[in-house]
Amino acid sequence: MHSPLPHLRLRHVELHRIAMPLVVPFRTSFGVERERDVLILRVVGDATDADAGGETTEVEGWGECVALAEPTYSPEYVDGAQDVIVRHLLPTLLSGSDTVDAAEVGARLGHVHGHPMAKGALEMAILDAQLRAADRSFAAHLGATAERIPSGVSVGIFDEIDDLLAAVQGYVDDGYVRIKLKIEPGRDIEHVAAVRELIGPATPLQVDANTAYRRTDGEHLARLDALDLLLIEQPLPEEDVLGHARLAAEVETPICLDESLVSADTTADAIELGACEVANIKPGGVGGYLEAVRIHDLCRERGVPVWCGGMLETGIGRAANAGLAALPGFTLPGDISASTRFYARDIVTDPITIDDGHVTVPTAAGLGFEIDRAYVAEIGRIAHDISPT
Ligand code: SMG
Numbered sequence: 001m002h003s004p005l006p007h008l009r010l011r012h013v014e015l016h017r018i019a020m021p022l023v024v025p026f027r028t029s030f031g032v033e034r035e036r037d038v039l040i041l042r043v044v045g046d047a048t049d050a051d052a053g054g055e056t057t058e059v060e061g062w063g064e065c066v067a068l069a070e071p072t073y074s075p076e077y078v079d080g081a082q083d084v085i086v087r088h089l090l091p092t093l094l095s096g097s098d099t100v101d102a103a104e105v106g107a108r109l110g111h112v113h114g115h116p117m118a119k120g121a122l123e124m125a126i127l128d129a130q131l132r133a134a135d136r137s138f139a140a141h142l143g144a145t146a147e148r149i150p151s152g153v154s155v156g157i158f159d160e161i162d163d164l165l166a167a168v169q170g171y172v173d174d175g176y177v178r179i180k181l182k183i184e185p186g187r188d189i190e191h192v193a194a195v196r197e198l199i200g201p202a203t204p205l206q207v208d209a210n211t212a213y214r215r216t217d218g219e220h221l222a223r224l225d226a227l228d229l230l231l232i233e234q235p236l237p238e239e240d241v242l243g244h245a246r247l248a249a250e251v252e253t254p255i256c257l258d259e260s261l262v263s264a265d266t267t268a269d270a271i272e273l274g275a276c277e278v279a280n281i282k283p284g285g286v287g288g289y290l291e292a293v294r295i296h297d298l299c300r301e302r303g304v305p306v307w308c309g310g311m312l313e314t315g316i317g318r319a320a321n322a323g324l325a326a327l328p329g330f331t332l333p334g335d336i337s338a339s340t341r342f343y344a345r346d347i348v349t350d351p352i353t354i355d356d357g358h359v360t361v362p363t364a365a366g367l368g369f370e371i372d373r374a375y376v377a378e379i380g381r382i383a384h385d386i387s388p389t
């Protein structure tokens with residue numbers, strides 16, 4: 001992967017804010033999502049292809065920022081991401097006469113601490129534009145080997161077990177090949193046991209606590225061992241890597257990290273400490289798809305299974321995730337569900353669907369979709385349109 005791409009001279013960057021209602025509320029241990037407030041980026045630039053004798057073409061690229069509306073899942077949130085992009089990240093990329101190359105975006109933005117979701121969105125839009133110019137698909141560029149990938153679904157928390165079972169049965173009927181249940185203290189062992197009984201022993205099942213437990217909960221969480229789960233995702237706070245290592249020694253079910261993994265370096269350390277037996281790779285959370293590939297490579301080398309997480313993405317992020325999850329180290333089904341799991345209507349004309357429990361990896365140039373511009377205009381507004389200084 002990473003064979004060179006035509007560099008881009010940026011003409012302008014649009015920041016769109018769109019409001020996408022969810023088909024059903026999605027409840028986690030940290031809150032309830034009812035509507036997705038999404039920041040999407042459109043970059044427009046001139047790509048110069050050295051191979052084609054320096055010929056220049058105008059291209060556009062799209063990126064999606066996965067930050068949620070509130071800083072409850074991660075420190076980043078969408079208004080903050082928009083602000084840091086406008087005031088700190090874009091001025092760096094738009095100043096002077098430099099061209100941009102997605103492979104260098106991470107390093108060029110390195111002086112800004114943190115903000116991986118904001119940086120990742122910019123890198124993604126630039127990469128999409130460069131790939132469209134090169135007529136190469138995102139998946140092929142990253143090193144994908146699969147043409148279709150298994151699709152898992154993430155199921156929110158319900159107070160009543162019967163309501164949870166009805167929701168899970170619906171997703172099983174839709175064909176999802178793996179079920180992930182959100183859990184929190186008080187809505188865990190019994191809820192998960194009831195779902196295991198409903199779906200039987202053969203359907204892969206896992207849980208995600210989004211940091212809702214504490215180091216002292218090892219004995220309690222070990223009760224999940226009897227339910228034959230693929231993994232327990234992020235039981236403890238993100239900073240508590242040592243706590244996860246201790247928990248991994250106490251509980252038989254593999255411990256998977258999500259929020260704790262913010263870069264390839266933190267992932268390497270967590271693996272070495274015994275805290276990360278499985279990795280949920282979230283491209284936004286680690287600063288972009290290129291860092292996500294580095295984490296994939298590292299985990300593959302260390303024999304740690306990985307899967308691709310989700311952030312209730314629109315068709316833009318969903319297509320990109322499908323491309324990433326087609327890499328050979330993604331040996332577990334990811335949270336890449338059909339667009340209809342969350343949205344009645346997507347902002348791309350050809351949204352991700354599932355067929356026999358699988359998602360087809362897009363093969364067209366760039367991220368591999370067309371944006372429904374009329375719908376984007378209908379549900380959103382252009383918050384900024386920025387040109388080089
Ligand atoms: O996109 O299918 C999806 C959502 C998957 O559960 C999911 N994401 O911690 O893994 C996670 C959560 C983060 C977002 S919850 C609002």
Ligand code: MG
Pocket residue numbers: 208210233234258259280309
């Ligand atoms: Mg998670």
